[in-house]
Amino acid sequence: MSRAEPLHLRARWIVPVGGPAIEDGWLRIEHGRIVAIGRHAPPGPPGETAITDLGDSIILPGLVNAHTHLEFSDLERPLDADGGLPGWIARVVALRRARPTGDAAEARLVAALRMGLGESLSHGVTTIGEIATAVPRGGYPSIGPRVRVYREALGLSFGGRGVPGVVARDLDRLGDSAGISPHAPMTVSSALGRALLREAARRDLPVTMHLAESLAELAYVTGGGGPFRDLFSTLGAWPADRSPPVLPPSDWISRLARVRRGSVVHGTFLGEPPDATALDRLARHRNRLGVVVCPRTTRLLSGRLPPVRQFLAAGVRVAIGTDSRASNPDLSVLGEARELVGAGVVSPGEALRMMTSDAAWNVAHEVRAGSIAVGRPADLVVLAPSGQFTDPLDAILRADTRVVATLRAGRVLHGRLAGG
Ligand SMILES: [Zn+2]
Structure with missing residues (x-):
């Protein structure tokens, strides 16, 4: 190239x-x-x-899209947002379960990744922070954008010590472009999170994690109840014998800050009870942790725009991401920036840094991109x-x-x- x-x-x-x-x-x-x-x-x-x-x-x-999930790039329109984040996640799970398996799954994935990478180029994006639930045998298609691929993992019943074998295999496939992503506080047990972050430190990889995306998440991880408990019981993901040991966002921030570079995705409710110290903790670790906001997705699933002014006031580097086509009509970071500038949340100059230099920093590509x-x-x-x-x-x-x-x-x- x-x-x-x-x-x-x-x-x-x-x-x-x-x-x-x-x-x-x-x-x-x-x-x-x-x-x-x-x-x-x-x-x-x-x-x-x-x-x-x-x-x-x-x-x-070249613009940087600091957070997306390209596996959904073949969707024509976002999934229904009824019921907020828990309702939307139930639809994502149903979509995944209806997909083909085996070789057909691999072919579908590669086709969707190619569509997403091509669409990204058409929006001026040359660097991507990508969340992957699976990595093709041949790695990511190299049709243009530089991709930081955070291998995502989740599970509430994990009892092992090292990372799951499929995760280690995918990290090997990705090499230097790898990162690691514990999915979210309500889906990752404390033990699995510890194993993932230990692996990130051992391989010197950046990490990213969805945190404080909804009030239902905070209710679940601080008290164990609410719509997420109902959802996981329905899906059969709830361990039969006990409440899974999960952590609130503030504890995750302390853990994420132990690796060399990390980003918090969304963070919409970080400054709010019952875990209101989380935003201060993020600010304390701002030399290692940034935040990625996805304005149109947050508006769709939470009915508001991300609290970008609070993040900037705390000195935290803020990046823009599009999230996926399961919650957004396209993969345009310019479209996300227009949303924030149009609402008077940030100036054009601030928005520009959020989709270039500060986004590159968030995905640990600041020496090459942005x-x-x-x-x-x-x-x-x-x-x-x-x-x-x-x-x-x-x-x-x-x-x-x-x-x-x-x-x-x-x-x-x-x-x-x-x-x-
Ligand atoms: Zn996401």
Whole structure:
């Protein structure tokens, strides 16, 4: 992938994220990396490498979708949200149980992953934080985006010491791109969580976990009752002899903070009783733990937007994710950012960091992704606002702004290099 031809790109704006926006900017790409950036005419003998003039376009770092589940990318529309998170999870389980098994399951999974990766490129996404319940024998399809694959695990009856064998096998298949994800407080026993986090520390892998996504989750992990108990009993996932030992989000945060990098997904109710200290604890560990919000999913399943201002006030790095097509109509992080900016929750500049540099940090890819700088891989997205604009940050988030090209390591993987 790094054998791309040298490229000289010029655009009305280059927004590097790590520094101020450059008007009438250019950048040079060699061997898939950015080797020079500047303003106005680039230096060097004329004609050395033809300049591709992208007109009124804006060049950004390739966007980062910090949380999704690509296995659902073949769904045409989100599942019904009736009954909030417990009702929605019951539908996800029914969907999974109706799927094919054996080789047909593997073929379906690979096809769905390819659809999700392709759709991500069409939205300007070049780096993904992905949750996997299974990993194909050949690993993830390498059709473009860089993928951090967090192998998810869950179980309330786990009694072993090491991680389950299928999890270890998948981590071996993933190699450097692996991460680990205990699913959520109400589905992961304390013992399984300990085994997973010990494995993450042993392999030096980042972790991520859904936490404080609903009030039903908090009720269940602090008292053992409510809709989740009913759901797990119905599904036959409730251990017959005893209440499973589960932990509240604040305890999980302390455990997650023992590995080198982690992210909390959603965190919608972290600051609320009966576990209200969880947000303070997250803030204490902000050098290791960030948070990923999925605004449209949270609105659908919890009826509100994520408490992003509280996270930012606590100094926590916030990333944007789309969650999956089981709860969201598409995999566009720009769509998620527009939701927050449109509601007045964050500024365009804050939203930009949430889908680039801070999202890259959350998935432990900050040295490769999330900003434009000399020496970095040329992972870029070219946006074309329609009509007049003066402020590039405002223009990025306009609903009629199009993705005209997505590049990974200097190669055009979606669209084409053309003026906006
Ligand atoms: Zn999720």
